[in-house]
Amino acid sequence: MKAIDPHIHMVSRTTDDYLKMAISGIHTVAEPAFWAGFDRSSADSFRDYFHQLTVTEPARAARFGVRHYCWIGLNSKESENLKLAEDVLAIMPEFIDRPTALGIGEVGLNKNSRNEIAVLEKQLALAAERNELILIHTPHLEDKLKGTRIIMDIIRADARIDPARVLIDHAEEHTIGEIKDRGFWFGLTLYPNSKGSPERAIDAVEIYGTDRICINSSADWSVSDPLSVLKCANEMRRRGHPEPAVNQVFYENPKSFLGQCPKFQAD
Amino acid sequence: MNDPYRPLTAPQVLDLYFIENRSRVLDIASFLDRIDRYAGADEARAEYRYQALMRTLRLLVESPGDRTREIQLSLSDPTSEPLDSAVGLKAWGAWEGVPHEGN
Numbered sequence: 001m002k003a004i005d006p007h008i009h010m011v012s013r014t015t016d017d018y019l020k021m022a023i024s025g026i027h028t029v030a031e032p033a034f035w036a037g038f039d040r041s042s043a044d045s046f047r048d049y050f051h052q053l054t055v056t057e058p059a060r061a062a063r064f065g066v067r068h069y070c071w072i073g074l075n076s077k078e079s080e081n082l083k084l085a086e087d088v089l090a091i092m093p094e095f096i097d098r099p100t101a102l103g104i105g106e107v108g109l110n111k112n113s114r115n116e117i118a119v120l121e122k123q124l125a126l127a128a129e130r131n132e133l134i135l136i137h138t139p140h141l142e143d144k145l146k147g148t149r150i151i152m153d154i155i156r157a158d159a160r161i162d163p164a165r166v167l168i169d170h171a172e173e174h175t176i177g178e179i180k181d182r183g184f185w186f187g188l189t190l191y192p193n194s195k196g197s198p199e200r201a202i203d204a205v206e207i208y209g210t211d212r213i214c215i216n217s218s219a220d221w222s223v224s225d226p227l228s229v230l231k232c233a234n235e236m237r238r239r240g241h242p243e244p245a246v247n248q249v250f251y252e253n254p255k256s257f258l259g260q261c262p263k264f265q266a267d
Numbered sequence: 268m269n270d271p272y273r274p275l276t277a278p279q280v281l282d283l284y285f286i287e288n289r290s291r292v293l294d295i296a297s298f299l300d301r302i303d304r305y306a307g308a309d310e311a312r313a314e315y316r317y318q319a320l321m322r323t324l325r326l327l328v329e330s331p332g333d334r335t336r337e338i339q340l341s342l343s344d345p346t347s348e349p350l351d352s353a354v355g356l357k358a359w360g361a362w363e364g365v366p367h368e369g370n
């Protein structure tokens with residue numbers, strides 16, 4: 001089968017992973033800008049990172065026949081530093097204009113603090129002004145429910161942003177219903193040990209349907225699996241779901257959401 | 268391709284997933300036994316995360332049909348007021364309660 005991984009941090013993966021993904025059927029990926037595992041000291045670090053996302057990584061992917069797209073943004077873990085945030089925001093438009101950048105993301109909240117909210121609001125305003133697609137990172141664990149609600153309230157308060165052009169990622173059983181009811185797309189993340197399993201993701205497909213759902217690996221530098229979307233597709237298949245439904249969730253849905261940006265083309 | 272959807276039956280689901288979930292229950296049991304066996308067991312059992320886990324085990328039995336969502340909600344911060352600062356903070360997996368002075 002063919003699948004798209006709409007959220008994977010390839011800068012943290014080896015070249016071997018590109019080969020494994022390519023021969024397994026993942027020929028298109030989208031990589032959000034995220035936290036590097038440490039706090040960066042200046043906007044220059046982000047300039048280099050955004051260059052890596054928009055130039056280096058698409059070239060590395062192309063050697064394996066994988067199409068690589070990215071999202072540009074300042075993650076919430078580095079949003080407590082308002083001066084840094086201001087400097088990073090100033091350089092973002094230059095990179096969002098690049099040919100493989102799909103929009104602003106992953107931006108959102110981490111601990112639901114006032115500074116995180118202030119920086120998110122600025123990035124959402126930039127997205128609204130430019131009519132960019134938005135990829136939202138929701139907080140982890142006990143902070144997810146509260147953060148998801150705060151984020152949705154902020155977005156819904158800005159009439160310029162169409163919820164159909166926003167994907168709220170890392171949704172879980174207690175947030176999916178509220179996200180879907182408000183008209184957003186939602187993402188489920190397959191992360192060994194700490195987040196969702198393939199079994200729980202397919203339970204969500206069965207409970208909430210195949211509309212507006214994208215399933216991703218979020219594979220990065222931590223315990224994660226770049227082939228997890230295919231393992232999840234197999235879980236759906238072994239439960240007896242028809243092949244067109246599997247294809248919709250793992251290929252057509254990410255293609256529809258990401259394809260709202262005219263720069264996107266799926267392989 | 269285009270096979271008609273043949274959903275599993277509940278007995279088939281039981282058969283398909285029984286062994287791995289039997290193993291998960293034993294993992295939880297041995298995790299709790301390990302805490303009991305090690306020094307400082309009383310302190311660990313009084314901690315908010317241990318207490319939160321115990322509440323989830325009760326929900327496992329008491330909320331048929333909606334266990335997963337109920338457990339997720341029981342572990343979540345239900346408040347809506349933003350924090351003044353996130354500096355030095357991280358997520359622990361369960362909500363400790365409303366912060367108060369000296370906490």
Ligand SMILES: [Zn+2]
Pocket residue numbers: 007009032034106218
């Ligand atoms: Zn991510």
